[in-house]
Amino acid sequence: MPMTYCLDLVRAVIYRGSAEYSNVVMFNPMVNCMAIVALTVVCLIVGTFFFAQSEKNR
Numbered sequence: 001m002p003m004t005y006c007l008d009l010v011r012a013v014i015y016r017g018s019a020e021y022s023n024v025v026m027f028n029p030m031v032n033c034m035a036i037v038a039l040t041v042v043c044l045i046v047g048t049f050f051f052a053q054s055e056k057n058r
Helices: 002-014 029-056
Strands: none
Touching: 002 029
16 A cells, blocks of 8 residues: 555654654655655656547547
């Protein structure tokens, strides 16, 4: 689920420095950022492709 990475990143920011950090945060914040960037790029490429296809068929 893509929102997992966004929510986990927010949790990492909120719980930073607390004792509960390791119990609440699933992934390293850098892993979350990389996943968000990768998913954004993939969605932009796929969306652009389908948008261009729909404009050609008009």
